[in-house]
Amino acid sequence: MEKKVYQLGDIVQMKKPHPCGTNEMEIIRMGMDIRIKCTGCKHSVLVPRAKFESKLKKVLRSAAQSEEGSN
Numbered sequence: 001m002e003k004k005v006y007q008l009g010d011i012v013q014m015k016k017p018h019p020c021g022t023n024e025m026e027i028i029r030m031g032m033d034i035r036i037k038c039t040g041c042k043h044s045v046l047v048p049r050a051k052f053e054s055k056l057k058k059v060l061r062s063a064a065q066s067e068e069g070s071n
């Protein structure tokens with residue numbers, strides 16, 4: 001199984017879209033649980049890490065890549 005790589009600030013796509021119709025979530029907190037925020041309606045949800053990984057489809061935009069060279 002390939003390991004999913006994600007980090008704080010990434011925009012991710014989940015297998016199921018949010019009820020508002022948007023399928024882009026931003027990772028705004030990482031820990032035992034992961035808090036993701038819908039980029040459409042700004043609603044945030046806290047999900048256990050294992051559940052998040054099982055529902056994650058792919059990382060759309062990585063926060064690290066966009067900040068490359070600005071260190």
Ligand SMILES: [Zn+2]
Binds near residue numbers: 019020022040
């Ligand atoms: Zn939403």
